[in-house]
Amino acid sequence: xxxxxxxxxxxxxxxxxxxxxxxxxxxxxxxxxxxxxxxxxxxxxxxxxxxxxxxxxxxxxxxxxxxxxxxxxxxxxxxxxxxxxxxxxxxxxxxxxxxxxxxxxxxxxxxxxxxxxxxxxxxxxxxxxxxxxxxxxxxxxxxxxxxxxxxxxxxxxxxxxxxxxxxxxxxxxxxxxxxxxxxxxxxxxxxxxxxxxxxxxxxxxxxxxxxxxxxxxxxxxxxxxxxxxxxxxxxxxxxxxxxxxxxxxxxxxxxxxxxxxxxx
Amino acid sequence: xxxxxxxxxxxxxxxxxxxxxxxxxxxxxxxxxxxxxxxxxxxxxxxxxxxxxxxxxxxxxxxxxxxxxxxxxxxxxxxxxxxxxxxxxxxxxxxxxxxxxxxxxxxxxxxxxxxxxxxxxxxxxxxxxxxxxxxxxxxxxxxxxxxxxxxxxxxxxxxxxxxxxxxxxxxxxxxxxxxxxxxxxxxxxxxxxxxxxxxxxxxxxxxxxxxxxxxxxxxxxxxxxxxxxxxxxxxxxxxxxxxxxxxxxxxxxxxxxxxxxxxx
DNA sequence: TCTATTGGTGTTATATTATCAACACTGGTG
DNA sequence: CACCAGTGTTGATAATATAACACCAATAGA
Numbered sequence: 001x002x003x004x005x006x007x008x009x010x011x012x013x014x015x016x017x018x019x020x021x022x023x024x025x026x027x028x029x030x031x032x033x034x035x036x037x038x039x040x041x042x043x044x045x046x047x048x049x050x051x052x053x054x055x056x057x058x059x060x061x062x063x064x065x066x067x068x069x070x071x072x073x074x075x076x077x078x079x080x081x082x083x084x085x086x087x088x089x090x091x092x093x094x095x096x097x098x099x100x101x102x103x104x105x106x107x108x109x110x111x112x113x114x115x116x117x118x119x120x121x122x123x124x125x126x127x128x129x130x131x132x133x134x135x136x137x138x139x140x141x142x143x144x145x146x147x148x149x150x151x152x153x154x155x156x157x158x159x160x161x162x163x164x165x166x167x168x169x170x171x172x173x174x175x176x177x178x179x180x181x182x183x184x185x186x187x188x189x190x191x192x193x194x195x196x197x198x199x200x201x202x203x204x205x206x207x208x209x210x211x212x213x214x215x216x217x218x219x220x221x222x223x224x225x226x227x228x229x230x231x232x233x234x235x236x237x238x239x240x241x242x243x244x245x246x247x248x249x250x251x252x253x254x255x256x257x258x259x260x261x262x263x264x
Numbered sequence: 265x266x267x268x269x270x271x272x273x274x275x276x277x278x279x280x281x282x283x284x285x286x287x288x289x290x291x292x293x294x295x296x297x298x299x300x301x302x303x304x305x306x307x308x309x310x311x312x313x314x315x316x317x318x319x320x321x322x323x324x325x326x327x328x329x330x331x332x333x334x335x336x337x338x339x340x341x342x343x344x345x346x347x348x349x350x351x352x353x354x355x356x357x358x359x360x361x362x363x364x365x366x367x368x369x370x371x372x373x374x375x376x377x378x379x380x381x382x383x384x385x386x387x388x389x390x391x392x393x394x395x396x397x398x399x400x401x402x403x404x405x406x407x408x409x410x411x412x413x414x415x416x417x418x419x420x421x422x423x424x425x426x427x428x429x430x431x432x433x434x435x436x437x438x439x440x441x442x443x444x445x446x447x448x449x450x451x452x453x454x455x456x457x458x459x460x461x462x463x464x465x466x467x468x469x470x471x472x473x474x475x476x477x478x479x480x481x482x483x484x485x486x487x488x489x490x491x492x493x494x495x496x497x498x499x500x501x502x503x504x505x506x507x508x509x510x511x512x513x514x515x516x517x518x519x520x521x522x523x524x525x526x527x528x
Numbered sequence: 529t530c531t532a533t534t535g536g537t538g539t540t541a542t543a544t545t546a547t548c549a550a551c552a553c554t555g556g557t558g
Numbered sequence: 559c560a561c562c563a564g565t566g567t568t569g570a571t572a573a574t575a576t577a578a579c580a581c582c583a584a585t586a587g588a
Contacts, residue, residue, distance in 0.1 A: 002574090002575075003304065003307075003308040003576090004268050004269060004544085004545065004546095004575075004576090005269045005272040005273075005305055005308040005309060006308040006309075006311050006312065008269040009269075009308070009309065009311075009312035009314060010312065012312070015333075015336055015337075016336060017336055017339050017340060020336065020337070020340030020341065021340075023565070023566080024565080024567085025564080025565060025566075033546095034546065034547060034548085035566080035567090036546080036547075036548085036567080036568080036569095037545075037546060037547080039566075039567065039568090040267065040545080040546095041269055043267075044267040044269040044273070045269060045270075045273065046369060047270050047273075047369045047370060048270065048273035048274065048276070048368075048369045049367070049368025049369035049373055050273060050369075052367075052368075055472065056470055058565080058566060061337070061340070061341070062336060062337040062340075063337075063368055063369070064366035064367065064375060064475075065368040065369060065373055066333040066334045066337055067334050067337060067338070067343075067344060067366075067373065068368060068374065068375060068391045068392075068393070069276060069279075069326055069333075069334070069391065070330045070331050070333070070334030070391075071374075071390050071391035072279055072280060072281055072284065072326060072390065072391035073279075073284070073325070073326040073327075073330050073331060074331065075281050075390040076281060076284030076285075076325070076326075077284065077325070079331075080331060101328075102328035102331075103313070103316075103328065104312070104313025104327055104328040104329040104332060105310060105311045105312045105313035105314075105327070105329060106311055107313070109313055109328045109329055109331065109332035110332065110335075111328055111331045111332060126335050126336065126339040127332045127333065127334075127336035128332075129332070146319065206320055208319065211328075266543085266544080267544080267545090268544075268545085268575085268576070268577095287534075287535080288534080288535055288536080289533080289534060289535075297577095298578060298579085299535080299536085300536080300537080300538095300576095300577075300578075300579085301576075301577060301578085303535075303536065303537090304576080304577095322534085322535060322536095529588100530587100530588085531586100531587085531588080532585100532586090532587085532588100533584100533585080533586075533587090534583100534584080534585070534586090535582105535583090535584085535585100536581105536582080536583085536584100537581080537583100538579105538580090538581080538582095539578100539580095539581105540577100540578095540579095541576105541577090541578090542575105542576080542577075542578095543574100544574085544575075545572105545573085545574075545575070545576095546572085546573070546574085546575100547570100547571090547572085547573090548569105548570090548571090548572105549568105549569085550567105550568085550569085550570100551566100551567075551568070551569090552565100552566090552567080553564100553565075553566085553567100554563100554566100555562100555563095555564080555565095556561100556562085556563090556564095557560105557562080557563100558559100558560095558561080558562095
């Protein structure tokens, strides 16, 4: 919680697709950390190549070290390469923007996306950090992951991102229970206005959820037919990805969604 | 130097393509850090998803967070995607294994490779950290990067990796001077036995070197003809990559290699 | 059973870090 | 031109997180 390395790594969260370069003061302002502290932390991370500082503008950005680390991880445990083609199929089937994310510490990391080709579509920020409590992927993951994860999420503060965001612990627990009984998660405008999410969990080889795959639809376009189609497609895609990364669905989950597909 | 975040990030260096999962004691042993400290550091890094711990085996590995960070960096500053096709051409032209690397803190990070199709070839470890002083890419980078980089490298201790590795500061500085006068770097068995390296610098938009591209040939196969061919090819490839990532070669360097190509 | 690992946990002196202030520098504005 | 608001950076000190040590529980092998 109050460890310096955790605080330092928090700073990395502020770099995004839209703002890949940030100044020292800017980072300090957003993170609420003292300028001097930020300066030293960034300096330390620069030593390892995790960030790098532009020589002229003095702006900081993510460094070449993160590419190296990603290569090590990806060659040892290929997932992005496995997930991408499946997402493309899912996007084609549903006609909407889809993405896959994995548990990454106290949040979900968006690791692969495929955007809809429609002009009116949900656009995702690549490499975004997604909260568990406000996203369909997050609920799907929480419902089937190790129970300690839910406890940790409920213990931490939860931001209210839209008027529909559920932040109350008890309500959230009930929603997670519902997802667990249902086999998939549905959330409307809880993370972003006008965005509807439909997600299924991904399982690791121990049979615990390690992430989720999700279909993001503009809320106004969501219909019963689209819902039925998307649920079926996202469950199938999640199954393929689970297999592709060497995981396995627990028997109970297989049974749950089998009845669900028959009913649907 | 003695900051805790730097120490924590050092731990990440021990994960490699061959050993993607490591135990707590193992990491402590290799890094020379106390077990308790390693435990705390890994815990802190796990909060951000930089590493993750297998629930059953308790082994640690690089987490999904590094994939997310790499995506942010790569969508903002695409390099891997730019570099890869050029490397494939270079590998086809030279018939050997090639790779590109960027400055990453106090070392060079291998960010893209293309292996030769010959049965007898140099095989590179994906995402390896390459020392500046013992690799052709390192010398090429040092020769044309900001001078402060060379000073930092000379100030730090340098490992002797083969009987041919140059570790002495004065000799190394002379070698870097030679590379600067020559326009490219050549090194035989200084980083690994029986491996010959030939590298050209990559430049950022300020005209300083930010990395290198290199051809790795089995030493016994190296000939004058192969050398001439590889030098021409690697210089051309480095130029393409430099342009591709928005950099520019200084005028002086353009002139230098122009005469070189004419002579060759 | 006995031994040698493993991962993980306390506790306290110590060393690092947080905080605040001031610094030099830049670019824009009156 | 002086001014101002902004930047990145560097010291000083007080506060505190850390390092180091021994220790524990659990596992695996002989």
